[in-house]
Every structure is written in structure tokens, then in C-alpha cells.
Amino acid sequence: MARASNRLSRFNVTSLALGLAFLYLPIVILVIYSFNASRLVTVWGGWSLKWYSEFFNDGAMLDAASMSFRVAVTSATLATLLGTLAAVALSRGERFKGRTLFSGMLYAPLVMPEVITGLSLLLLFVAVNAERGFWTVTIAHTTLTMCFVAxxxxxxxxxxDRSLEEAAMDLGCDPARAFLSVTLPLILPSIAAGWMLAFTLSLxxxxxxxxxxxxxxxxxxxxxxxxxRxxxxPxxxxxxxxxxxLIAAVIVVASFASKLSREQGESAAPL
Incomplete structure (x- = not known):
């Protein structure tokens, strides 16, 4: 039994190593060759930082990067606001009329092919004669990422535990104040994690x-x-x-925020 267990353990380790190599080896190669001094990406010419310098001197690339960051920050903020409100409505309004339809429409972008979403938004912007640019991309990304935040x-x-809000209302708080004073601080880490996820998806x-x-x-x-193309x-x-x-840093921060939110939720959960 012990020998079979060892063989199974080695198999698991080998499978994990091959899976990680398949996923991350191309990324590692890309990172290494970003420091390649040669202009030919397939020929190693020594270590150099000149291609990073080329990027920071490339006006067109910097403009595109600025556009992406502005869109990502704006759309993530809007998606976080709307997604949080939608999540509150679904969690605190179980019996409102049209809940099933609202939930289905909210989560549709999760399973909808991006080509269909992009084409439908394009037709919408053409129909309303909207000039395509920063705001159309921002609206599109808000539509895409809001469901993830929710x-x-x-x-x-x-x-x-909803009894925490009920206790606050028993002490004189109205529903809005009870939510802001009790529930919002508890879900703030998850809101931050949702913002970071929306930012990454938009970027x-x-x-x-x-x-x-x-x-x-x-x-x-x-x-x-x-x-x-x-x-x-290089x-x-x-x-x-x-x-x-950048995305790795955002993911790490989002993971810590999600973990903190989960711990706070468990501590506030009913026994």
C-alpha cells in the first residue's frame, strides 16, 4: 500500500509539474526574452533593459497604455458601484417582482461570448449615433465586469448574519444607515476585490x-x-x-482582500 501510495504521489507531482509548465513556461520565456539585447526575438544576445527604454520612449504605446488605464479605472469604479447595488438587491430583496429576470440579465455576460457582447454594443452605439471612443469602451467594459463584481x-x-442589521435598526437606525454602519464595513474587502477583478478584466x-x-x-x-500582426x-x-x-500584483492584493472578507464573513455568520 505504501509503495502504491508513493507511486501515486510521484504521478501527482509529475502531473502538477507538467500542468504548471504548460501554463507558465511560455510566460517565463516571454519575461526572459524581454531582457534580450538582440533585436531578433529568437536569438539570445545577452541581458539588456533597452527594450523597456524603447517602450517608455514610444509615444503611441504610451498613449494606448494611458487610454487602457483610464478606461480600466473608470469602468472598474462604475462596475463596482453598480455591481454592489445589484448584489444588495439580490441578497436583501429575495421576493421582489422580476427578480429572476433581473438576475438572469445581470449574469448573462458571464456566459455570453465576448464577440456577441461586443457586436451588440457596437450596434447600440451606432443606433444612438454615439461617437466611439473613451466613453463607449468604458460603458462596454462596465457592462462586462459588473456581473463579476456582483x-x-x-x-x-x-x-x-442579517440579525446584525436588524439589531442596528432596533437601536434606532433606518435601513440605509444600518447598511452603511454595519454591513458595508464587513463587505468592504469583497468590494475591493471586485474592483480589482474588474480592473484586471478591463485592462x-x-x-x-x-x-x-x-x-x-x-x-x-x-x-x-x-x-x-x-x-x-522585443x-x-x-x-x-x-x-x-501589474496584473500579478493586483491578483495578490485581491486574494488578500477576498481572504479578509471571507474571514470577516465567517466571524459574522450565525452560529
Missing amino acids: VVVQSRLGAL DDLVIASFTTGPGSATLPIRIYSEV LGVK EINAICTLIIA
């Missing part, structure tokens, strides 16, 4: 942004895609490495 916040609201979106953007308002993923430059490796580092 899922995160609703899961935390479901773990809280790396390509499909929906390509449908809803206009001339002179290309996001960084669109700019990178247009450059890669003509051949991969500067692209440097840009992608910076994006990977």
Missing part, C-alpha cells in the same frame, strides 16, 4: 474594445495586437512583462 459581493453578503480585454473603440482611442491590447518585436515582450507584473 458575484463576489453577493457571495459575501450571503455569509453575513486585458481585446475583443469588446475592438468593437467599441474609435480612431485615436486604441487601448493597449489593441495596439499590441496590431504590432504583433507585423511581427513580434519591445512587445517588455510591455507584456510589465502588464504581467
